[in-house]
Amino acid sequence: MDNLEQELHEEPEFSHSDKIIGLFSEPSKTFEKMAGYPPKTIDWLLPITLLLIIIVLSRVIIMNNPELAFQVKQQQRESMEKTLNSQVEKGQITTEQKEERLDSMNKPIFLFLGYLGIIVGGFIIFFIITGIYFLFLKFALKGEGTYTTALVAYGLTSYIGIIQIILATIISYIIGRLVNDVSLASLMNSDKTAVTGFILSKLDVITIWSLLILSIGFAKLFKSQTTGKYFGMVFGLWIFWSVFSFWLAKAVPWLNFTK
Numbered sequence: 001m002d003n004l005e006q007e008l009h010e011e012p013e014f015s016h017s018d019k020i021i022g023l024f025s026e027p028s029k030t031f032e033k034m035a036g037y038p039p040k041t042i043d044w045l046l047p048i049t050l051l052l053i054i055i056v057l058s059r060v061i062i063m064n065n066p067e068l069a070f071q072v073k074q075q076q077r078e079s080m081e082k083t084l085n086s087q088v089e090k091g092q093i094t095t096e097q098k099e100e101r102l103d104s105m106n107k108p109i110f111l112f113l114g115y116l117g118i119i120v121g122g123f124i125i126f127f128i129i130t131g132i133y134f135l136f137l138k139f140a141l142k143g144e145g146t147y148t149t150a151l152v153a154y155g156l157t158s159y160i161g162i163i164q165i166i167l168a169t170i171i172s173y174i175i176g177r178l179v180n181d182v183s184l185a186s187l188m189n190s191d192k193t194a195v196t197g198f199i200l201s202k203l204d205v206i207t208i209w210s211l212l213i214l215s216i217g218f219a220k221l222f223k224s225q226t227t228g229k230y231f232g233m234v235f236g237l238w239i240f241w242s243v244f245s246f247w248l249a250k251a252v253p254w255l256n257f258t259k
Helices: 002-009 016-025 027-034 042-063 066-089 095-106 108-140 147-156 158-175 195-202 205-221 228-251
Strands: none
Touching: 016 027, 016 042, 016 147, 016 158, 027 205, 042 066, 042 108, 042 147, 042 158, 066 095, 095 108, 108 147, 108 228, 147 158, 147 205, 158 205, 195 228, 205 228
C-alpha cells in the first residue's frame, strides 16, 4: 500500500471536477487514487449541498404545477393529520388545536419552513448515516480511514442522487403524478405499504447504482484489497433498514416510512 501511495503522489491529485467525471466513468480507479491523499471537505460538502438545493428546487417546480401541488399538500395533510389524531387520542392537544394546526399548513411560512427543513434535516441525516457506516467500516471491517473519509465516499454519491431527483421531477410532470424516485413501485403507482409494492420500491436502478458506487468508494478509500465485504455491508444495511422501516410503518402507521 505504501508503494501504491508513492506512485499516486507522483501524479497530480485529481481536481473535484475530475473526481465527478471519474465517479461515473472509472469509480474504482478514481477512489483508489483518492485514497492516496487526505480527504477534502469540498468532496463531501459540495455534493451534499447541491443535492439538497436540487431537492428544494425540485419541490419549488412541483409546487408551481397545480395538479402536483395538490398531491403534495394532500400527502402532507394526511401525514400531519395522522400525527395530530394520535396526539388528540392521548389528550396532548384538543380537536380545535388539531384543526388550527392543519389550517396553518396553507400559510406561506409553512412552505418556507418545509424548504428549510429539507436543508437542515438533510445535513443531519447525512451525518448520522455516515456515522453508522463509519462504525461498521472501522470496527466491523477494520478499514483504514476516518469519519471524514466516510463523508467523502458517501458525499460523492450524492451526484448520483441528483440524477434521481431530476428524473423523478421530469417524470412527475410527464405523467401528472407525484413520484419521489424512479423505482418500479413509483412508476407503476403501487401501494408501498403492501408487500408487493414494498418489493417493487426496492427495484430502483438509480438507488442500486449509487449503492454499488458507494461500496466501491468505501472499499478503496478505506484501503481494502477486496470489495466483496463492503458490498455485503452496504447492501446488508440497506436491506435491514428497508425491512425494519416497512415493519415499523405497519406497527406505527403515522410514521409513514414507506412513502
